[in-house]
Amino acid sequence: MGPDNVLAALDPEQREVAEAVRGPVCVLAGAGTGKTRAITHRIAHAVHSGVVDAQGVLAVTFTTRAAGELRQRLRQLGTPGVQARTFHAAALRQLTYFWPRVIGGDPPRVIESKLPLLIDACRSLRRNQDRSELRDIASEIEWAKVTQIAPEDYAEAAKKAGRTSPVAPEEVFRLYEAYENLRRERHLVDFETILELTAAVMTEHREVASQIRQQYRYFVVDEYQDVNPLQKLLLDTWLGGRDDLCVVGDPNQTIYSFTGATPRYLTGFSVEHPNATVIKLVRDYRSTPQVVSLANRVLDRARTPHKLALIAQRPDGPEPVFTEYDDETAEAEGVARAVRKLVGGGVPTREIAVLFRVNAQSEAYEQAFAKAGLPYVLRGADRFFERPEVRQAVVLLRGAARSAEPGDTLASTVHHILSGIGLTPEAPGGGKAREKWESLKALADLAEDLAATGADLPAFVAELERRAGEQHAPPVEGVTLASLHAAKGLEWDAVFLVGVTEGMLPIIYAETLDQIEEERRLLYVGVTRARAHLGLSWALARSPGGRRSRKPSRFLDGLTGRSAQKSRAAAPASSASSADRRQVAAPISCRVCGKTLAAAAEQKLGRCAGCPADYDEALLDALKSWRTGVAKHEKIPQWAIFTDVTLQAIAERAPLSEQDLLAITGIGRVKLDRYGEAVVELCRIAANRTEGA
Template identity: 80%
Template sequence: MEPADVLAGLDPEQREVAEAVRGPVCVLAGAGTGKTRAITHRIAHAVRSGAVDAQGVLAVTFTTRAAGELRQRLRALGAPGVQARTFHAAALRQLTYFWPRVIGGDPPAVIESKLPLLISASRHLGRDLERSELRDVASEIEWAKVTQISPEDYAEASRKAHRTPPIPAEDVVRLYDAYETIRRERHLIDFETILELTAALMTEHREVATQIRQQYRYFVVDEYQDVNPLQKLLLDTWLGGRDDLCVVGDPNQTIYSFTGATPRYLTNFPVEYPDAAVIRLVRDYRSTPQVVSLANRVLAAARTPHRMSLIAQRPDGPEPVFAEYDDEPAEAAGVARAVRRLADGGVPLREIAVLFRVNAQSEAYEQAFGEAGIPYLVRGADRFFERPEVRQAVVLLRGAARSAGADDELAPTVHHILAGVGLTPEPPGGGKAREKWESLKALADLAEDMAAEGADLAGFVAELERRAGEQHAPPVEGVTLASLHAAKGLEWDAVFLVGATDGMLPIVYAETPDQIEEERRLLYVGVTRARVHLTVSWALARAQGGRRSRRPSRFLDGLTGRPAARARSSSSAPRERRQAAVPVSCRVCAKTLVAAAEQKLGRCATCPVDYDEALLESLKAWRTTVAKEAKVPAYVVFTDVTLQAIAEKAPASEQDLLSITGVGRVKLERYGDAVLGLCRDAADRTENA
């Protein structure tokens, strides 16, 4: 491939990026504008034209999968020698190499999670904290470390940043300090320390800095709006005063400020580098004009000087749909019906996503899809190659590859092996069994695709190992359920943005103007995930029969173009006048509840509560029997949270039972008598005790 061929097919702005082979260069790339294409062609053009040496390029991004995609594209463009890594992977490689040479001994071991050390620190301090609290403390420590805040400065810094610590700030300080002490004593490093120590090695040992800077002379940083102060410190240390740097990002997609990320490094790039070339990519190749128009209007009211209007390049598509429901169960059921219509119309389930603000919102959709027989996967629950069935299958395939003969055909061999671990010709009904089947089917489909290209079993296993290293999972046939944060960087033919109410989007604890604007950008990210079909919906009440007091997100004001479409629901009661959303408070500590599961329980997950444990066990045993008889997953009958709520409230009448979220009219008719009977039996046992 000649250098000129690398530039073929680029639009004028992408070509301008590719031809700017030396830095400093700042690429402001809107959603769907082909930024990865632009920067990979830029690197390939620079290498193939001789402007730079491939070994001297370090392309940095934020996820293992994104780094793998960069490497794959660069190989295809004839630049296989370029290093494309995450910040942490690049730093750890350098730290591991230089530690024995300049410090001596083995380098520290890397911990995947802070939780075990925090448990030790908590016990050392005589505190008895829940794991959920310690996970939140870990997030606070991560924020402090990436923003270079020491334990003694945490309390004041968190107050100034308007953070809400999960426990008193003074206790976070003590845990943070104890955590760092234990980590150092045990010769361990976390992900933030990897970056700190690499920068420190270069700063304190000139020979280390000289060798690294001689190796890497040409830097590209993707998603630059997500860089935090610690990553910027390491990048500056790598550069050592040089300016051969290309950064790519979109300030309108800054949605990780709560982790310490800041867009100011991107927006101030021309100030830091006055001679920088600034190139804007605004041609959107992902979404239809209708979706792009809505995305532009979402940002029209944003308080930002860096707003970019996208220009759609695709043909026309359907207008976005705005749907209002009486309650959350009706919203979930309505989405399930709409998904079924899209699937019947030819849209693959893997090309459909349901996106929500917080992970707890997925429960209603898992239940609705389970009842409708629609397969789904929850993004962020576990990584594809870490699932037990996938790990088992890969081990078996690897063993088979070692003894495979020349005449063994790839696809039949893989199908035979996978059949032994659960792959059947037809999928099971739903739940965990369906999820396992979908994972195995994805492996089988990948084998068939590679067999068509002439691959053998050894090549297939090698491809699986490459994908596992890059977290590049094969597509799984099922609707994706994901938070808006987890959806960033992904796209689907059809997207359902659900729960778009004030108090959820923006989230109730977004108080400052900057926090509100980040919530607006989160909606923008959600809208721009859709290629063709987009539905934005909200529910006026949380539970069936509840007071319909919620209002649509303020970010939708003036965007629907007409009164919101009235969606069918089970309630025929007249619509009440919309009022501001009324926060749900914990009945124990009075704290405002945000998570759907906590709202269902009416209390914080960590607050103590008295309930009849025997009743809960009876309810679970009854649910198991009913689920087996109906041949459905247990959660289709009632979820664990719903059973917990029933055990805590011990309803004595149908009206009491109906007031519990997750118990609608249909389930009342099916299971009401049995559940109330169990509650009466529990009450009788208590009276006779």
Template identity: 80%
Template structure:
């Protein structure tokens, strides 16, 4: 590839980044402005023009998936020799290489989680930790180590900055000290220690420094606003007295300060590196002018000197919607209706997201989507390929691939293996079991896609291993439910920002001006996730009779006159009955299980039904699901079909009497289902 080919298709600012082949360079890149495109083309242009050697470039980012995307793009640009890694992956590779030569013996093992050690520590210091507490303790230790705050300095440090520890500071010191002592005793490394020891090896051993700096001469750091002091220490150690460094970031997307990240290194880059080239990317290719205008207005109030005013490049789209609901249940039901309406207009469910401030808010939306028959997935902190059920599945699939015959069909083989560890035809109602089912279902759907291209089981396993290395999770056909923090770096055609109230956004414990502004940036990140459709909503109370709430202060001046939706007279689909009892129609016993309530009888009670009718209903459901391009359970679950076959409804009222069939399902499928039931009845009479 010629250097001129690399520059083709770049806008003027991206081209300026690409041609700034030697550092120091600072790229301030707003949301959706093509920063990854700019920095990959910069690296490719520098290599193809002869300014740098591909093997001498180290591109650093924060997630394995982002590093994988960088490598993929660089390969496409003809520079596969560039190293693109996370801070931890790059440091661990150097540490394990030099440890036997410099320290001697095998390097320590790396722990994936601090929780097992902390549970032991809590017992050793006489603290009976609640189930959630070790996670809080782990997060606090990670914050301290990222800021290079050692146990002996911890109490004074948190007092100085006004930080509230998860336990009293003196007790936190004891836990921190005991954790570090146990980690060393067991010859273990956590992620922070990897960075710290790598920096120490380079600093204290000249031969290590010489070899590392001979290998890597040019550095690129993505998401530089998220760098913490420990990562900055390692980066400075890699650089030495050189300044061939390009950093890329957006101070307006600094939302991880609670982990120790700071945007000061990004905003202060020209001071630290006098004469640095500073380039701003403000052309937004992601979102419509309407979404971009709202994003700009969110930050205008802050009057930050580092604010980037985005300029939309896409055609016009709909105005963002602002909706006020009476309570949270009404808000969730309203969002479910809006999602269904967008899906009917052609917006894929996988291109739709519901974003909230804290994970606890997802429950109302899980329930609303389940009732509306809308598939969803909850995006949490766990990376897909690190989930226990996925790791177990990959191990089983890898074992099966070793003995797979050439003629084995991929999809049936994968379904058979996954069914043994929890993949059922219908999903569980919710909770962790539902999340595990969604993970297994995603693997099964990926197998079906690859089978259509002629892949076998060994090829499928190889694809999984490639995706795991790059954290490229398979797509799931469903609405994404995620926190605003988990949504950073992602984008969807349609985004619903929900629960935007005082006390939630900004969160109630955000007190200082700096904390409030970080909450404002969270809203900005949420807005800029949307490509076309954006809806913002809030509820006046959590539940009827609850304490009143008011919309977030961040919405002042943004909303105009919001639509007000009252839940006092909801449509039949949204009505809820509380503590209603359902009795078995056979024996009269009160039913507790949801499946039994839907059937209207105890699972053990005998009942007669037309098996041929049930088979016809299943065949119809399969065709309806295929046409709508959704899983079968979204149309009707097996339990609902069983209930229909048992009751053979003759009217809409009969159909609505079956638990789980509301107005939406009736309008969508009622006529077809009743026709099938009538035809079955006619055949019975003829017989």
């Protein structure tokens, strides 16, 4: 394929990207604007026109699947020699190759999870091993490592960054330090250490840096708004002062700041590289004008100077639908009815998604869809090729491929093998059996698709192995249930954004302006996943008959024809005068000695820290156990539900009504609505136990 053919069928802005074959180049690409098409054609054009050899290109992205898609497109464009990898895969390949030469011995073993080492660290420190809490601590360690913060500097850095530690910062420091010591002793590396060591080896060994830089002369980085400081360090080390770099990203889709990612490398690219070519892609080929209009309006009030107003290229479609429900059960059942209507109108279930803020919200939709007889797929659960039934099927298919006869037909052979492990003509009703059936059916459907191209069983097995390596799962028939974070990079014909309420979107623990703006971008990401049909909904109460006190998200204000709640958290704390703050903050006295309380923790407890506490220890234990279970179920930090001080205040006052609970300092309407019923019930149980004693 020649350079002219590569440039054919590109729009003017995409062609501008493709023709900018020398860096530095910054592509600001809105959702659905064909950024992958633009950068792959740029690479192919540079190779075919002799600007660079294919082997000299390193294209870096964030997921194995995205890297696989880049390689596939580049093969189709006649440039199969280009390396397209994730940051971690590229770094691990280099580290493994050079380790025996410059360090000596076997390279360290890679660990995929920090939990086993953290559990051992807890044992060495004689500390509780709560897995839910350890997951939160692991996230804090990952944040510290990608932002290049040593264990001893964690507490100060976390405070400066406005992070709320899942446990005391000193505890995170001790566990972080013990984790790192164990990791080094056992000759292990985690994903962050892979990047760190690769950069260090290049810095300390000039011959390594020289060889890598001689190999890779031409760099492309996708999703540049998600780059963290450690990845930027490695990228700069790869470049070694050169600027043949093309970065692509969308500041409006920055939704991983909590992991250490920052959009400032993207938005500040032209400052770092004053001679950079900056190109904007704003023609949206994914969504209808109605969806694009709503996406643009979601960002109208965003606090960012780098908005990309999309321009729809598709014909008109239906208007987005906003629906208010009495409770979450009614919302889930209403969405199920809407999905059934779409399916009846010809929309495949695999082209429909229900997106929510936290994974715990999926349960109501799983129940509603099972009741309605609608198949569904949970995204973010087990990876497709790691599911037991899929691994078993691949082993059986691989064995059959070795003894396949020339006359065997692919589709019938695969169906025969899969029927032996659970594939039936009709789908089971639901639950695990249905999930297993959906996995096997996806393999059977893929076999039929490849059989139509003339593929045989060995070719099918090779395709499965390629897909497994790239995490490119075959489409599973069923409505996708996924969190907004898990949905990034995907798209469907129809999308339902559910639970769009204050306290959920923005999430209750988003307090600063920057955190709230990131929540707004999450909604934007959700809206732009839809090609044609889009529904947004919220429930006024959690359960049937509950108090209807919830409000639609502030982000919907002006979009639905209704007025969404104006929350104080949306405005800077400094916007109120000190006189206003004095009027709001009435003095609180100690309920034991009567002294005025100044410290926030004392105000929450309602007594001086030195005054005697009178509470039911069994109730406090029950509250902590309940909080642990909720945090695990909702996949959020325990402190985001209630802090230890708040739980102690609840145990001391033992409120027997939601109004009594609301009187405790620090418990607002949102948390009352989400957790009040359960907390009051625990207090009532404790009171009944005491009376019966």
